[in-house]
Amino acid sequence: MPGRHNDLPWQLLLRYHNQLSKVDLYNLSETQTNIPKLRTGLVGGQFWSAYTPCDTQYKDAVRQTLEQIDVIHRMCHKYPETFQCVGSTKEINASFKNGKVASLIGVEGGHSIDSNMATLRLFYQLGVRYMTLTHSCNTPWADNWLVDMGDDPAQSNGLSTYGKVSMCH
Template sequence: MADLQDDLHPATTEVGRMDDLTDSDPAEAAAVAPEPYQPVSDPDDAPLVRARAVLAAHPVADGYSGLPRALGNLPWYDLDLGENAVEADVPRLRRGQVGAVFWSLHLPEGARGDRALGATLEQLDLAAAVVAAHDEGLRPAGTAGQIADARDRGRVAVLFGPAAATALGDSLSVLRALHTLGLRVLTLTGTSWAGATGLTRFGEEVVREMNRIGMVADLSHASVPTVRRVLAVSRAPVLFSRSAALALRPHPANLADDLLTEVGEAKGLCMVPLSAEQTGPTVRDVADHLDHVRALAGAECVGLSGTYDTGGAHPQELGDTSCYPRLIAELLRRGWDESQVALVTWGNVQRVLRGADFTARAARQRRPASTATIAALDG
């Protein structure tokens, strides 16, 4: 996988609002220029004050939110004013200094075939409508430049995905159509071509086509053979939208130490969830996982995943999206450099999105849209 350089700061160049997220401006990668990093001066060394100062420059890019499904169960809501029925309304996102969030479009258990595709389309439609109805606080985004632009305009950038690969069936045309509708992350599990034994030949073609169109592969809950094969095949960075350290807490989505090392070597991104089930009952447990992943994969390969509005319990002091400064303060107490914190909150997601965009531009010059079928490759 290409080893792409990331800078800590987002662009200040205004790229404008884009309702169609299919392709960004070809000059966008050049327009996103780094700013010099300025360490926060805090003579009192108060970690929470320092945390808020760091987040003011480098807000949280939250890797996983279940908000679309949560809203689908409500008869009425107003995210701008505040909504007690959810954990991530706009006021709490702002208090938590969240600059971007990935909205999960995962499906009810057992959804397959046309039902899976239909449910994914319904969630995409709902997500787009919610963002449009709350445009004073939220803004759709699909690239690193667009999330930086949203932040500069005082909005929280919303990226659509991850969604389940079962929505595709076995069709690369459906993959491209979902991308055109705004989907940016796909979880590679639960299909005949990405299962317990790894990727089939068709599965490898799916990954190549994702690289060509700029869709990011999510490997949380994927089998170890699938993870290793995707790391070998993909030319763009991959992410784990909600995975912590298996050595610290057993969970099917958590990663063993050898895999964390491989993720670091491949410059992937492990987004540690704020989940009591996966990381433990306290903010210190979450920080332990972040320490562990940083030690094995590197600070440039760690991110944050709130997993808010998914129905699960959260660690103490991290009950909703307003609580992110408490976690960042804990990292600063442990001696994390502010530059490393800036990577974990914002810079690493920017790197992955820029990597996907860079890889897609190069791939589209080399190959047309794939017309491969599962029958031809795996039959």
């Protein structure tokens, strides 16, 4: 059974500063996710979220997102009996057949690419297979969901022209 997005990489940053040597995902009890829970829940696929907060926009969002992508890859390498980093349907199917959790990467928030399509393309090469246009902050090319709630001012009235062109990537 495929899972949805999972914030374990963010928890690894907050609790362990991405030092996987200090984490045992078989016995991790401080988070909602660990290997026994994934197995008990019959999770066969998971989108791991590469998330960085809105206050990193225009600062170090790209670097922090790369660190999140890196910890996901390192998780797959540390626990190869459980996780297989994948990027295609063929790889997902092979992972299922081998009894592993097909591990895909999603980026939570367009601010993570610093409005740069080259960064988006490089993220794809690193295994990212989806990116939300916004998370909870506007980007120069798209408004976030808080605009609809009246909690944030609109900047692009949905998608800017650049945002519409970017959708082709």
